[in-house]
Amino acid sequence: MLQESILNMSREMVGENIEKCKALILQCEEATTRRRALVHKLIQLRLRLQEMEDTAEVASTGVLVQLGHHLQPQKPPLSRTSKQYCDKCAHIIWGVIHISYFCSLCEYRCHGRCVEGTVRRCASAVLAEDPTYILRICPEVGLAAQNYKCAECKRIITNKSAWSEPRRCDYTGLYYCPACHWGSRVVLPARVLHNWDFEERGVSRQSKQFLALMRNRPVLNLQALNKHLVKFVEELTTVKKLREDILLMKRYLGSCRAAQETRMLRHLEERQHFVENAHMYSLQDLVDTEYGVLVPYLQRVHHSFSEHIKTSCLVCQGKGYICEICDVSEIIFPFDGGVVVCDGCSTVLHHLCYTSRGSKCPRCVRQEARRKQETAGGQGSAR
Ligand SMILES: [Zn+2]
Ligand SMILES: [Zn+2]
Ligand SMILES: [Zn+2]
Ligand SMILES: [Zn+2]
Ligand SMILES: [Zn+2]
Ligand SMILES: [Zn+2]
CATH class of the missing domain: 3.30.40 (Herpes Virus-1)
Structure with a gap:
């Protein structure tokens, strides 16, 4: 309620309200409910002011902020071979004729004329709020439950024409119109986690952008989500053992000056979470395990760490x-x-x-x- 009223204020009004709020707080007795409410309001007002200032700053650089997207004006595409489509209306973007915008955070792209009508929140904003996956396999509710409307833009979807055919997104289980679901295919976290199934399946644009941003995030705790997986997938057993060993070695390297000078732990820079624990995985880790990339990578790291500790460093050897x-x-x-x-x-x-x-x-x-x-x-x- 409070939020709503703040959202409708102009920048000047927010500034005035901050001053008023501060004065009222000073008049209030300590530890009263009213004082707490005022402090809370002051925080909200300050946050809103900051947000407005950020927006003003990007506006001065030609960047438009819409639903969390930071839309930068685009130059016409260089090559004519790679066609670009609008995420809002799904029509082609002709660089020479159309002004277009591109969100550097989630790769949302649209016509200048489509910026205002954008309904999709930026995947980076969605992720910032809740960086977790839907881990039920394609949780379908059915078209009727969706009132035969696209889950995103709410257009009516029917099988009567190709332009309005319902397309199911394998990630959300919901149906979308062809403008919101282009048939992009990706690996689904729920299917990997439950069935070790890496087949790519069709997802909506919204899901595709979200899943792309999530791909390298170590948010999957295999032990908690599906502990049998590690037992049944031989490569995962190997990965688990290597990661545990590497964590043990990290203790040596962390307290060895020579190792720190040569920045040995940097070997794991691209997968920082491997230095922190042995049980959190990103979807990319699992894909790399399946495609035989992760085990050799970890073996190389394991080898160079072990070589330092056991052979080349006297300090580590001494421990x-x-x-x-x-x-x-x-x-x-x-x-x-x-x-x-x-x-x-x-x-x-x-x-x-x-x-x-x-x-x-x-x-x-x-x-x-x-x-x-x-x-x-x-x-x-x-x-
Ligand atoms: Zn975006
Ligand atoms: Zn458009
Ligand atoms: Zn739609
Ligand atoms: Zn050492
Ligand atoms: Zn012995
Ligand atoms: Zn003992």
Whole structure:
């Protein structure tokens, strides 16, 4: 309600209201409901003023702001071979005749005359509000539930003519008119996640633009969404192991000056989330896993990290472990194959040695024994 009234104010009015609001707050007693409401209003007014100033700034550069889009005026397309179409009316954009605009945030493109009639919010604004996927496979409700209207522009859609045929979007499950659904085909996150199915399917323009922006975002927690997937897809098991190893290695590299100077962790720059955790995936990660790109990439990173820690850097080498059970002088690391890391004390042991001792860590066993002795001793002296 408040928002609505602020939205209709001119810039001057917003400025005046900010001053009024400030004065009223000063007259109010601390910690009253009225004061809180005024402070809240002041925040909203300030945000609105900022928004208006931003808009004014882009307006002075020829950029139009419409529903979150930052529409830049376009020069005529250079080549005649790649045709461009308007996202609003779906007609062709003739560079020489038409003024057109292009949103650099979501790649929405339209005729100058179509800017005002734009109904699609910028995908970047939608994403900023809620960067999550619909994870039900094509959640269709049916044409009748949509009143035979396009889910986006609300035009009537019927099978009577090709111009108004209903087209289903595999991402939202909704039907669209041909102007809002051009038959673009993409990989769907829900199908990948539930069925490991990478077949591209038809989606609306709106979905296509949203999915393109989401593609590299690490928003899929495989463990929580479908834990069986990692078990059944062999490559994912490999990816998971490599990522876990890399996280272990990151601890070494993070505290090694030589590694920092050569910026080793930069190897993972293009997939920053791999440095942060081992369970979040972007849709692109999954596509790359399926197409055999991700495993070799991670193996390369794994190899160069491991080479630094185990071979070329004395500082990192010095932080390795010697198996306490067999005590051979081989230095082992938590990311080596055939070792276990103790949950209790983080020491590293050969897997075979560990199981030969009934899967008990000698260091923890010793500590436990000492603690028991101490408590027994302590009780004795108290008596
Ligand atoms: Zn946009
Ligand atoms: Zn148009
Ligand atoms: Zn439509
Ligand atoms: Zn090092
Ligand atoms: Zn051992
Ligand atoms: Zn232990």
